[in-house]
Amino acid sequence: MNRRNRELLASPYFIWSIGFTVIPLIVILRYAFTTAGGTFTLENILAIGNAINRKAFLFSLEIALICTLLCVLLAYPLVMVVRRLHISRRAFMLFFLILPMWMNFILRLLAWQMILSSNGILNFILQAIGLKPLDIANTWAAIIIGVVYDYFPFMMLPIFNAIADIEEDVIEAAKDLGAGPLTVFTKVIFPLSIPGLKSGITIVFVPSMTSFVVADILGGGKLQLIGNIIEQEFTRSSNWNLGSGLSVALMVFVFISMAFTIKDDVVREEPELARVEGSDKPDRRERAA
Amino acid sequence: MKERLINFICRFYFLLIMIFLYIPIAVMMVLSVNDSRSRVVWGGFTLRWYGQLLSNRQIREALFTTIGLAFLSSAIALVIGTAAAFGMHYMKKSRYALMMGLTNIPMLNADIVTGIALMLWFIRFLPLGFTSVLIAHITFNIPYIILAVLPKIEQMNMSVYEASRDLGATAAYGFFTTILPQLSGGILSGFFMAVTMSMDDFMITYFTKGAGVNTLSTMIYGEIRKGIKPEMYALSTVIFTAVLILLLVVNYAPYAREKVQHRELAQREA
Numbered sequence: 001m002n003r004r005n006r007e008l009l010a011s012p013y014f015i016w017s018i019g020f021t022v023i024p025l026i027v028i029l030r031y032a033f034t035t036a037g038g039t040f041t042l043e044n045i046l047a048i049g050n051a052i053n054r055k056a057f058l059f060s061l062e063i064a065l066i067c068t069l070l071c072v073l074l075a076y077p078l079v080m081v082v083r084r085l086h087i088s089r090r091a092f093m094l095f096f097l098i099l100p101m102w103m104n105f106i107l108r109l110l111a112w113q114m115i116l117s118s119n120g121i122l123n124f125i126l127q128a129i130g131l132k133p134l135d136i137a138n139t140w141a142a143i144i145i146g147v148v149y150d151y152f153p154f155m156m157l158p159i160f161n162a163i164a165d166i167e168e169d170v171i172e173a174a175k176d177l178g179a180g181p182l183t184v185f186t187k188v189i190f191p192l193s194i195p196g197l198k199s200g201i202t203i204v205f206v207p208s209m210t211s212f213v214v215a216d217i218l219g220g221g222k223l224q225l226i227g228n229i230i231e232q233e234f235t236r237s238s239n240w241n242l243g244s245g246l247s248v249a250l251m252v253f254v255f256i257s258m259a260f261t262i263k264d265d266v267v268r269e270e271p272e273l274a275r276v277e278g279s280d281k282p283d284r285r286e287r288a289a
Numbered sequence: 290m291k292e293r294l295i296n297f298i299c300r301f302y303f304l305l306i307m308i309f310l311y312i313p314i315a316v317m318m319v320l321s322v323n324d325s326r327s328r329v330v331w332g333g334f335t336l337r338w339y340g341q342l343l344s345n346r347q348i349r350e351a352l353f354t355t356i357g358l359a360f361l362s363s364a365i366a367l368v369i370g371t372a373a374a375f376g377m378h379y380m381k382k383s384r385y386a387l388m389m390g391l392t393n394i395p396m397l398n399a400d401i402v403t404g405i406a407l408m409l410w411f412i413r414f415l416p417l418g419f420t421s422v423l424i425a426h427i428t429f430n431i432p433y434i435i436l437a438v439l440p441k442i443e444q445m446n447m448s449v450y451e452a453s454r455d456l457g458a459t460a461a462y463g464f465f466t467t468i469l470p471q472l473s474g475g476i477l478s479g480f481f482m483a484v485t486m487s488m489d490d491f492m493i494t495y496f497t498k499g500a501g502v503n504t505l506s507t508m509i510y511g512e513i514r515k516g517i518k519p520e521m522y523a524l525s526t527v528i529f530t531a532v533l534i535l536l537l538v539v540n541y542a543p544y545a546r547e548k549v550q551h552r553e554l555a556q557r558e559a
Contacts, residue, residue: 010376017391020428024406102532111313
């Protein structure tokens with residue numbers, strides 16, 4: 001088989017992608033830029049600036065930023081703790097950290113609703129040890145707990161993968177040169193974990209902005225994410241053009257912000273990538289040239 | 290002294306995270322043996338929800354749909370995705386970048402947008418039902434396969450395959466005996482990831498399913514206002530326990546086998 005024929009192995013996927021990724025995007029763009037009657041309009045996209053939609057959008061942004069930040073802050077110490085373990089025990093511990101994902105997504109949220117409700121388990125425990133009950137149910141704090149719970153594994157795993165690859169020699173070298181634990185973390189471990197951190201952010205940020213089910217169950221229906229607004233345009237108000245317009249506005253925002261997160265990565269890693277690829281696979285560089 | 294303090298803090302932190310992660314699971318498990326239809330009243334211990342699990346037709350259908358969907362979509366995605374990863378490996382840089390871009394769209398886009406876009410497209414030519422959900426799941430599963438398999442192909446040693454051909458193996462025989470074994474790790478982890486994502490998906494299924502078809506997630510979502518059937522807690526506990534046992538076996542089987550081999554070797558030497 002020559003190279004041309006081997007490339008053709010990707011053609012079923014290429015056709016699939018055109019059929020079920022590219023065309024659906026064109027269809028949603030068409031809905032977004034037209035009225036129900038079919039004439040061109042920008043109103044559906046610009047509707048993101050309406051008082052209600054803007055409020056939901058900014059609230060989603062706030063939730064997503066806090067969620068991502070909390071996931072990062074919780075993940076680093078945990079990853080460092082797991083790293084201290086002997087290699088044979090690491091996989092086992094990671095496995096227990098991921099396992100909760102196999103309990104149904106919506107049941108997990110319903111369980112949190114029971115824990116956080118005003119006569120729920122959390123307040124029962126707080127009162128039992130003589131503290132004042134908390135009023136978390138149906139507030140933004142409950143939504144934050146829900147999204148952090150759901151997306152924490154997706155932040156922890158890529159960071160762990162990046163840190164697990166760091167060779168112990170590198171850290172020993174830093175220590176030998178007089179670096180304290182804090183310096184080792186800020187100058188060695190953290191910089192080397194950045195690729196993992198970036199993929200964690202791209203995985204966590206977007207869904208935490210849009211998961212309307214979390215807001216439905218833990219926000220008590222009063223707090224709305226942009227996902228709730230879009231969902232209602234399709235299921236209740238049946239204004240598909242407006243719903244598509246808001247979706248497209250969201251998509252544009254996501255791609256722009258992700259481009260900023262990933263861009264620098266590509267610029268910085270390209271030469272290294274080319275070098276590594278060049279060394280063990282000389283044919284790729286020839287092809288690129 | 291200082292070392293012990295650090296150890297203590299590490300253990301304590303690990304424990305806190307574990308409590309955070311497992312409290313909802315414990316709540317579900319307690320509810321699955323609660324002899325009351327209410328979520329807030331403890332009515333004594335019972336196993337009857339487990340007993341009624343399989344006699345409930347609705348739950349059984351949703352379970353079969355969920356599992357069938359997860360394995361079928363992952364298997365189809367596995368074939369298309371592995372072939373695509375091979376093709377991409379041999380591509381020029383510009384075409385490779387184009388394919389990678391196509392792969393990244395469903396990964397980066399919000400699930401709600403992917404689901405709605407697919408739904409708007411499907412309604413033009415396909416009645417919403419099992420097939421439309423299956424196509425949607427295959428679409429978001431292929432990238433997981435590609436991202437797991439592609440790095441393994443890049444690391445692969447092609448000379449073993451060439452050697453097998455020089456020694457007279459057919460292309461197919463050479464592929465199955467020299468190339469596939471080298472990729473099995475990537476293929477398996479991609480497949481496992483795809484099955485997990487498909488089982489856990491709610492958003493994309495919700496928009497592409499139409500009336501009549503339900504996975505466990507969409508069925509539970511529909512029940513929230515009416516009240517969740519306690520059988521659902523029992524079913525979730527069963528699934529959770531099954532996966533726990535499966536993963537323990539998969540994790541420990543290789544070690545166990547190694548141990549047995551070591552022991553046999555030691556005996557033979559002795």
